Amino acid sequence: MEQKFLQYKSDVLLVEIACLLSIFVLSSYILVIGNLASEVVYIASGVAIVVIFLIVFLLALKAFLDKRRKPRPPQHLNRFYKFMLVLSLFFAFIYFIFLRFLSFRDNQVGCTFQCNNGNASILINNVAPTNGECAKGLQYVHIELIFECVLLMLLSVCVFLSLLALEKLLITILLCAVGLSALWLLPFPDLANRQFNLWLDQQDLDFRINRSLIVQLQEYCSQYSSANDLRIFFTFLVFFALVLIAVESRRSEMIARYDFIWKLHALREIADIRRMHDQNRKMLENILPAHVAAHFLTAEPxxxxxxxxxxxxxxxxxxxxxxxxxxxxxxxxxxxxxxxxxxxxxxxxxxxxxxxxxxxxxxxxxxxxxxxxxxxxxxxxxxxxxxxxxxxxxxxxxxxxxxxxxxxxxxxxxxxxxxxxxxxxxxxxxxxxxxxxxxxxxxxxxxxxxxxxxxxxxxxxxxxxxxxxxxxxxxxxxxxxxxxxxxxxxxxxxxxxxxxxxxxxxxxxx
Ligand SMILES: Nc1ncnc2c1ncn2[C@@H]1O[C@H](COP(=O)(O)OP(=O)(O)OP(=O)(O)O)[C@@H](O)[C@H]1O
Structure with missing residues (x-):
C-alpha cells in the first residue's frame, strides 16, 4: 500500500518541475533587476538553469519514450529524478549564497564599515582605507533580496514537489542550515551597509547633509544594538519558513494520502460496477436470447x-x-x-x-x-x-x-x-x-x-x-x-x- 502511495502522482512530475523552474527563473530575474547580480551570479544561475533544463528535457524524453513503449518502466525511477532535481536546486542555492559573497571579495563593490563597541571603522573590502574617509561612499544594495529569493525557492521545493513530509523537512533543514551558517559566518558587508542606509533614511535631511559620513556612522554605531540587526531578522524569517514548511508538508501529505485512499476506493468501486455490469449482461443473456439482450443493453433508457x-x-x-x-x-x-x-x-x-x-x-x-x-x-x-x-x-x-x-x-x-x-x-x-x-x-x-x-x-x-x-x-x-x-x-x-x-x-x- 505504502509503495503504491509512493508511486502515486508520479505522472505530474513534469508539471512539478515546470513550476520549480519558473520560480527559479523568476528569482534569478529578481536578483538581476535588484542590481545584485555579479558576473559569478550570472554564471552560477546560468549553470543551474542549464542543469534544470537538461533534467526537464531528459524527463520529457523519458515520458515520450514511456508512452510509446509498453509495459511502463517502474515508477520509482521518477522519484529518483525528483531527488536529482532537489539536489540541483540545492546546489543552485549554494551558488547564490556563497558565490555572491565570494564575488564581493574579488570585485570592488565599494565601502563598508564595522561597528566596534559603538565606534565605526570604514573598510574597503574589509581593509581600513589609508586615506581616511571612503571616497566612493557606502553602497546602497538590497542584499536581503538574495535571502528572499532563496526563501522563495525553499518554499517552492516544498510546495510543488510531491515528496513525503519527512523528506521535505530534511531538505528544508539542510537548506536552512546552509543559509544560516552563510548568514552568520560570512562577513556580510553588504548587509551592514544596508542596515546603515535604512537607519539613515529615518533621520531628517539636516542630519544627513550637515554631517560627514564618518560622523553619521559613529552616530549609527552608538545606537546599534543586536535587536535591530538584519541577521536576526533573517534568522527569524528562516525559522518561520522552516515551521511553515513543516506544517504545510505534513498537511499536504495528509491530503495526498486521503486523496490516494479515495482514488483507490473510487477505482475499486468502478471495478465493482464493471463486474456487476458484466454479471447483469451475462444474466440478461441467460434470460433473453443474445440478440434481444444486446438490444436492451444498447437501447436508450x-x-x-x-x-x-x-x-x-x-x-x-x-x-x-x-x-x-x-x-x-x-x-x-x-x-x-x-x-x-x-x-x-x-x-x-x-x-x-x-x-x-x-x-x-x-x-x-x-x-x-x-x-x-x-x-x-x-x-x-x-x-x-x-x-x-x-x-x-x-x-x-x-x-x-x-x-x-x-x-x-x-x-x-x-x-x-x-x-x-x-x-x-x-x-x-x-x-x-x-x-x-x-x-x-x-x-x-x-x-x-x-x-x-x-x-x-x-x-x-x-x-x-x-x-x-x-x-x-x-x-x-x-x-x-x-x-x-x-x-x-x-x-x-x-x-x-x-x-x-x-x-x-x-x-x-x-
Ligand atoms: N408461448 C407458449 N408457451 C407455452 N405454451 C404455448 C404457447 N403458445 C401456445 N401454447 C400451447 O399450445 C397449446 C395450443 O394452443 P391453442 O391456443 O391452439 O389452444 P388452447 O385453446 O389455448 O388450448 P388449451 O385449452 O389446451 O390450452 C396450448 O396448450 C398452449 O398452452
Whole structure:
C-alpha cells in the first residue's frame, strides 16, 4: 500500500518541475533587476538553469519514450529524478549564497564599515582605507533580496514537489542550515551597509547633509544594538519558513494520502460496477436470447420500457414433455415432501440446458419450461441458413431422447420423453419490464405444442411440413396417420425414426 502511495502522482512530475523552474527563473530575474547580480551570479544561475533544463528535457524524453513503449518502466525511477532535481536546486542555492559573497571579495563593490563597541571603522573590502574617509561612499544594495529569493525557492521545493513530509523537512533543514551558517559566518558587508542606509533614511535631511559620513556612522554605531540587526531578522524569517514548511508538508501529505485512499476506493468501486455490469449482461443473456439482450443493453433508457417484438417467418419449435414424471412425483416423508423429485427434475432439465451449450445447437433458444415440458425454438435471430435450424432441432430432439435414456440408466427410473416439432412463422417478443420474459406465439407454436400433447412417449412427432424439410436432409419418418388435434381437426402426423447410429452421434457430441 505504502509503495503504491509512493508511486502515486508520479505522472505530474513534469508539471512539478515546470513550476520549480519558473520560480527559479523568476528569482534569478529578481536578483538581476535588484542590481545584485555579479558576473559569478550570472554564471552560477546560468549553470543551474542549464542543469534544470537538461533534467526537464531528459524527463520529457523519458515520458515520450514511456508512452510509446509498453509495459511502463517502474515508477520509482521518477522519484529518483525528483531527488536529482532537489539536489540541483540545492546546489543552485549554494551558488547564490556563497558565490555572491565570494564575488564581493574579488570585485570592488565599494565601502563598508564595522561597528566596534559603538565606534565605526570604514573598510574597503574589509581593509581600513589609508586615506581616511571612503571616497566612493557606502553602497546602497538590497542584499536581503538574495535571502528572499532563496526563501522563495525553499518554499517552492516544498510546495510543488510531491515528496513525503519527512523528506521535505530534511531538505528544508539542510537548506536552512546552509543559509544560516552563510548568514552568520560570512562577513556580510553588504548587509551592514544596508542596515546603515535604512537607519539613515529615518533621520531628517539636516542630519544627513550637515554631517560627514564618518560622523553619521559613529552616530549609527552608538545606537546599534543586536535587536535591530538584519541577521536576526533573517534568522527569524528562516525559522518561520522552516515551521511553515513543516506544517504545510505534513498537511499536504495528509491530503495526498486521503486523496490516494479515495482514488483507490473510487477505482475499486468502478471495478465493482464493471463486474456487476458484466454479471447483469451475462444474466440478461441467460434470460433473453443474445440478440434481444444486446438490444436492451444498447437501447436508450426511455425506449427500454417499449414493447419489443419481431416477426420470424422461418422458425422451428420443439416441445418435449417428461411423461412419467407425474406418477413419480409424490409428496411424502420418504422423499422430503417431494423435494427429492424436484431435485431430479432440476437435474434432468439442467442436463437438457447443457446440451444447448454445444455449438451444433447454437441456433436453438430455450424459451421456458412449463411444468415438465421443455420448450425451445430455432431461427429466432432471423439469420437462417437453409434448413440448418430445422436439422439442429431434429438432432437436438434425438439428443434429448438419448440424454434421458442415459439419466434413466443411472437413476434407475423409466421416464419417457414425448416430443413434438413444427416449423413456420412466429411472433417473438419480450413481455414485462421489471421481470422481462421472452416468448413466442402463433399457430406454429400451438401446433408444435399439440404435436407434443398428442404424441407418443419416447417418440418425436412432427407435422407434414417439418417432415418434408427433414426428409430432404436425410431423416426418415413413418406416417402415424390422421390424428385428431384439438382445435385443428384431423392432421396427418409423422414419427421420426431415430437413426441407429444416434448413440455414436451422442458420443460425438460429448
Ligand atoms: N408461448 C407458449 N408457451 C407455452 N405454451 C404455448 C404457447 N403458445 C401456445 N401454447 C400451447 O399450445 C397449446 C395450443 O394452443 P391453442 O391456443 O391452439 O389452444 P388452447 O385453446 O389455448 O388450448 P388449451 O385449452 O389446451 O390450452 C396450448 O396448450 C398452449 O398452452
Amino acid at each position: 426511455k425506449t427500454r420500457s417499449e414493447l419489443y417484438c419481431e416477426d420470424r417467418n422461418n422458425t422451428c419449435v420443439i416441445f418435449a414433455t417428461l411423461t412419467e414424471f407425474n406418477k413419480f412425483y409424490l409428496e411424502m416423508d420418504a422423499n422430503n415432501d417431494g423435494m427429492e423429485c424436484l431435485r431430479l427434475l432440476n437435474e434432468i432439465i439442467g442436463d437438457f440446458d447443457t446440451l444447448l451449450n454445444h455449438p451444433e445447437f447454437g441456433c436453438i433458444e430455450k424459451i421456458k419450461t412449463i411444468s415438465t415440458t421443455f420448450m425451445a425454438a430455432s431461427g429466432l435471430n432471423g439469420e437462417v441458413v437453409g434448413n440448418s435450424h430445422v436439422v439442429a432441432v431434429a438432432k437436438f430432439a434425438i439428443a434429448l431422447l438419448n440424454k434421458l435414456e442415459h439419466i434413466n440408466e443411472h437413476s434407475f427410473n423409466h421416464f419417457k420423453l414425448r416430443i413434438g416439432i413444427n416449423v413456420g412463422p412466429v411472433v417473438a417478443g419480450v413481455i414485462g419490464t421489471e421481470k422481462p420474459h421472452y416468448d413466442i406465439w402463433g399457430n406454429t407454436v400451438n401446433v408444435a405444442s399439440r404435436m407434443d400433447s398428442s404424441g407418443i412417449p419416447g417418440r418425436i412427432q412432427v407435422t407434414e411440413e417439418t417432415k418434408q424439410i427433414l426428409e430432404q436432409e436425410g431423416f426418415e419418418f413413418e406416417c402415424r396417420g390422421e390424428v385428431n388435434v384439438k382445435g385443428k381437426g384431423l392432421m396427418t402426423t409423422y414419427l421420426m425414426k431415430v437413426p441407429s447410429g444416434s448413440q455414436e452421434f451422442m458420443d460425438d457430441l460429448f
